[in-house]
Amino acid sequence: MKFNTLRVALALAAVATLSVPADAHKLAEKGKVVTVADSKLSITPTRDWNRLSGKVGKHAEAWTLDGEQLDEVTFYAAIEPGEALIRERSKKKEPLPKFRKDMLLAELPELLERTYRTGKDARDFQLSGATPGKFLGRDGVSFTYVVTDADGLTRKGEARAAIVDGRLYMVTFDAPRLHYFDLLAEDARALMASATL
């Protein structure tokens, strides 16, 4: 009897360790369509990507190739009016800027900048370009920026954004200006181009 209990316990333990826990990182395989950030936003990767399990925000998801410090694609999907892009550390004491329904496309880079400065402690953010561009088949904005965080590391970034049915959809790619951005920008752009609703 005792032996049996032990066997069952061991078997259960084995199952628990072998099966992928719900919060593990996942693989987004080349060519397979996936929906991201608990939304209808679908992405078809052109190469394998890592989907990070850590929740950046209620409607946000981060992907990376070599680790999010070196390259990070973040999907913000169906952000509702009155909602912040990323999770707020303290809603009352350190509120983050919110998406507003009446925001103009030209103001979306400002929303990202203010989110980086408040939520990610960025110390400098320079918009290096913003042009009208199609995203998810709608009129949107495509912009590039250079951002320096509190450690003094400078990253380059590129983003596409559009407002669909009053909700914000945005994809950003951030990587250190030195080496990594130029190395992986094309892969990130391919991800952005594959996005559909």
Next chain:
Amino acid sequence: MRALGAGIGLLLASPAAAQQAALLPPYAGVYQPKGVDEIGLWQEADEEERQLAASNLLIRDERLTGYVRSLLCDTVGADRCGAVRIYVIRAPMFNASMMPNGTMRVYSGLLLRVRNEAELATVLGHEFGHYESRHTLTAFKEQRSGTDAVAWMAVLTSFAATYQNVRSFQNFQLAVYGGFYRHGRDQEREADRLGIAYLNRSRLRPQEASAIWQHMMEEAEASASAKGLKKPNFRLIAFAASHPPYAERAGYLAALAAPDGADREDGADRYRAALAPFLGQFLDDQIKLNDFGASDYLIQNLATMGWTGTLWLKRGDLYRTRGNPRDLIAAAEFYANAVKLDPTLAEAHRGLGLSLMKTGRASEAVVPLQTYLTLRPDATDAGMIKMMIPGESK
């Protein structure tokens, strides 16, 4: 238990018993640190300084750095300030710090908040006071002996881990940690006293020292009120507070300021002139922090010396980005004020156009947006703005 206490007493007493001969002040000529602790701290500080000197966040402006240095030298005396290296860093917080090896960091958020030379000199003198009194070294030694004592106490307690002994140990641990923070606050008070002593001897008005903390309290109140939080308590000392509370500092600095210095100058004009080239950028860093109350307080505080185009522009940005319909009406008015004072402020025309566009006055928005593009044909967002003007090519 009594034996335990005696043992700990011995442990605590031993480092203090090692008396040292009086050291040279750390700024004296090419001072070399003495003893393993000081040498170690200086090595770490040297390493940090190497990184700091190469940082992307360092404001490499000879005039601004030179200005801060000359103010420090005026305050603490030319013989003392020679060894100090000043680094102005882009960081929107009210802060400055000094490492044991003479590295002084001055944050841009501090420069934005102080209003004259006397206020800045107060903070510089305070930081220099930490350096001159070797506060980092003292605190390091205290923390090492304190944590040693806690570790030994844990070992001794484990020999007789009764409920009573464990509770005594926990009380002891709390008392030691509370002691670190209390000593830290005492060091801050000592540095405040040194700072005001320098200021009393300088050519500047020492009464301004207390004004800094008055403004900090007003800013914190404005920030809390805009966030719907209750008014902060400026007398409360939290267990882990690193500094004495604002109200206490304002009180003793006012009492320690030399009365005969009250009619000295505060250097507000010179300060404003030195900061002018950076004001726009420092304000921009502040208003994008999403702290509406504090930012609006700071802008209005700066405006007591006269509204400028830049101040109206930044206030417009602050209101437009908060974005309530009433804010957009106010923002349009602020941008219009900015444009009136300085018609070449391209950003103000842009903000005016965007605010009008969002308040349902798209036809009125066309002219300011066109003016923005005329003033800044190569603006990074020119394409986006063109899209909003009917008839402009995309």
